[in-house]
Amino acid sequence: MDTVKQAPRYGSHHYINGAFSNAEPSRTGSVFNPSTGHEIYRTAYGDRAVVDDTVQVAVKAGREWANASQAHRLQVIFRMRELMLHQADKIAEITGLESGKTISDAQGELSRALEAIEFATNAPQITKGEYSRNVGGGIDTFSFRQPVGVVGCIAPFNFPVMVPMMMGTMAIAVGNAVVLKPSERVPGASALLSELWAEAGLSAGVWNMVNGDSEVVNAILEHPGIPAISFVGSTRVGEHIYQHGSKHNKRVAAYTGGKNHMVVLPDADLDAAASAFVSAAYGSSSQRCMAVSLLVCVGDETAQKLRDLVGDHIAQLKVGAYDDPSADFGPLVTQAAKASVESAIERAVAEGGEIVSDGRGITIDGHENGFFAGATFIDKVTTDMQLWQDEIFGPVRGMMRAKNLDEAIRIVNAHEYGNGAVIFTRSGGAAQVFCAEVEAGMLGVNVAVPVPVGHHNFGGLRRSKFGDAHMFGPDAARFYTKLKTVSQRWPQTETAQPAKPSLNFLSNG
Numbered sequence: 001m002d003t004v005k006q007a008p009r010y011g012s013h014h015y016i017n018g019a020f021s022n023a024e025p026s027r028t029g030s031v032f033n034p035s036t037g038h039e040i041y042r043t044a045y046g047d048r049a050v051v052d053d054t055v056q057v058a059v060k061a062g063r064e065w066a067n068a069s070q071a072h073r074l075q076v077i078f079r080m081r082e083l084m085l086h087q088a089d090k091i092a093e094i095t096g097l098e099s100g101k102t103i104s105d106a107q108g109e110l111s112r113a114l115e116a117i118e119f120a121t122n123a124p125q126i127t128k129g130e131y132s133r134n135v136g137g138g139i140d141t142f143s144f145r146q147p148v149g150v151v152g153c154i155a156p157f158n159f160p161v162m163v164p165m166m167m168g169t170m171a172i173a174v175g176n177a178v179v180l181k182p183s184e185r186v187p188g189a190s191a192l193l194s195e196l197w198a199e200a201g202l203s204a205g206v207w208n209m210v211n212g213d214s215e216v217v218n219a220i221l222e223h224p225g226i227p228a229i230s231f232v233g234s235t236r237v238g239e240h241i242y243q244h245g246s247k248h249n250k251r252v253a254a255y256t257g258g259k260n261h262m263v264v265l266p267d268a269d270l271d272a273a274a275s276a277f278v279s280a281a282y283g284s285s286s287q288r289c290m291a292v293s294l295l296v297c298v299g300d301e302t303a304q305k306l307r308d309l310v311g312d313h314i315a316q317l318k319v320g321a322y323d324d325p326s327a328d329f330g331p332l333v334t335q336a337a338k339a340s341v342e343s344a345i346e347r348a349v350a351e352g353g354e355i356v357s358d359g360r361g362i363t364i365d366g367h368e369n370g371f372f373a374g375a376t377f378i379d380k381v382t383t384d385m386q387l388w389q390d391e392i393f394g395p396v397r398g399m400m401r402a403k404n405l406d407e408a409i410r411i412v413n414a415h416e417y418g419n420g421a422v423i424f425t426r427s428g429g430a431a432q433v434f435c436a437e438v439e440a441g442m443l444g445v446n447v448a449v450p451v452p453v454g455h456h457n458f459g460g461l462r463r464s465k466f467g468d469a470h471m472f473g474p475d476a477a478r479f480y481t482k483l484k485t486v487s488q489r490w491p492q493t494e495t496a497q498p499a500k501p502s503l504n505f506l507s508n509g
Helices: 048-066 070-085 090-099 101-119 123-127 163-175 186-201 215-221 235-247 268-288 298-316 335-350 405-414 427-438 472-481
Strands: 028-033 036-043 131-136 138-146 152-153 177-181 207-209 228-232 251-255 260-264 292-298 352-356 376-379 395-401 420-424 442-445 481-488
Touching: 028 090, 048 152, 048 177, 048 207, 048 215, 070 101, 070 123, 070 163, 070 186, 090 101, 090 186, 101 163, 123 472, 152 215, 163 177, 163 186, 163 228, 163 472, 177 215, 177 376, 186 207, 186 251, 215 235, 228 235, 235 251, 260 268, 260 405, 268 292, 268 298, 268 395, 268 420, 292 298, 292 405, 298 352, 298 376, 298 395, 298 442, 335 352, 335 395, 335 472, 395 405, 405 427, 420 427, 427 442, 472 481
Parallel strands: 152 177, 152 228, 177 207, 228 251, 260 292, 260 420, 292 395, 376 395, 420 442
Antiparallel strands: 028 036, 131 138, 138 481, 352 376
16 A cells, blocks of 8 residues: 555545544445555545534534635635645645646646635625615615525545635635535545635634545535536536536536647647647646537648647657656546546557547556556547547547638537637638637637636536536636525605505506
8 A cells, every 4th residue: 555645634534514523424435556566545435414414503503704804714714725735735646646636737737726715705796795775766776695505515636726716715705614525536636625725714613525426415415505517527426417407496507528620720829839739738648528529620730730749749758657857747536537548549450440549558667557548649530430529538539620711610519519720820810700600618729729718617518517607817716606686765754644546557656
């Protein structure tokens, strides 16, 4: 068993009402170090009773937190930011240890988490209401927003810091309590965040963490004390969460899979495009919903040049353990994920794909049991191949060919997912057509990973998102709040006799 570099309590227990639980769990699951393939520790798996106890705590704490002043809530959030900066190395270490991503990649994730925290301090501005004086008949009308109560946050393995903070910080900023269900593969970072929230001064019970699997997820979806659910993960699970949660009268925002195309026109800077593609395609072992999956080249000449350039870049990539500072990316999160990638490569070849770079058979000295897969690049991909149809959550990417921009756009729009899409070109006109016609929620023009900054809304289209809300940006604050509108009239003088009742439809005249 690997030496655990963080305190043993991190990740192994639930965090409820301001403390780690010491109760003996009825079920547990393994947490692995993907770089070695060895179990680090076992984490408690919750059940419906644990979720119910947690929600009871959160409901009570949430009512008190909702009545706290905006100034107090923001003070806690500012302190949380400073604590995360102070503990940045520790957060990155736990993230890399459990997810497999390199330390530098984990540090990049942390920077985006901090961006979400910084934007959450704008909550008072985003959620302030409106006021109209004397709309008619001496009536004033105004609106205001209140927290929904308790928010269920179901987070993925690939961003164990950024996503919980993007979900939870805005929910807390507007006055809600949170029940977080981190991925059972990477609970350690969320456990550390729990401790930091307490140190920042957050009231006990406002932030809670319940570890577990689908039993915990379904308990959250069905619990009447949780009116809102935020989820990031696969489309299969996200669709279930959206449908099941909506059935139980919850507002649900589910951010799901992506198959992001990068269209390259002949006029583009092909050297820059090739470098951008490799960076966007293989970072985090391609375990990102916004990773570029497919390179769509317009024209055979463009394709041949990019094939050679991309192959040269891939040859320079180094795969290694999460704590190897020279590694470009680390292992996949599980042995099953590695097997799935290898199976996808075999099927792509069987269906007519042509391997340009083959990442199979990677072995790292001293980490022979790690879940490693190198960068694989396959040419001659078509829309009837699995490599185009399915989201492959690992470092196998493909290249497609289109005769012109219109055909390239048709390829992009034919896919069921619409998370992101990008174009590389020097033509402003082509870029405008691309942005107008492509059905994806986040678009890039000479930007390979078009994840917006924290004050813009994040979210895809079609089967890449279920529900109307967005991950961050102003929509997040609205998702976590409910709107009330008040019409009021105050009599100016005492009337001698009561006004005669009118049964006419209410008019403001």
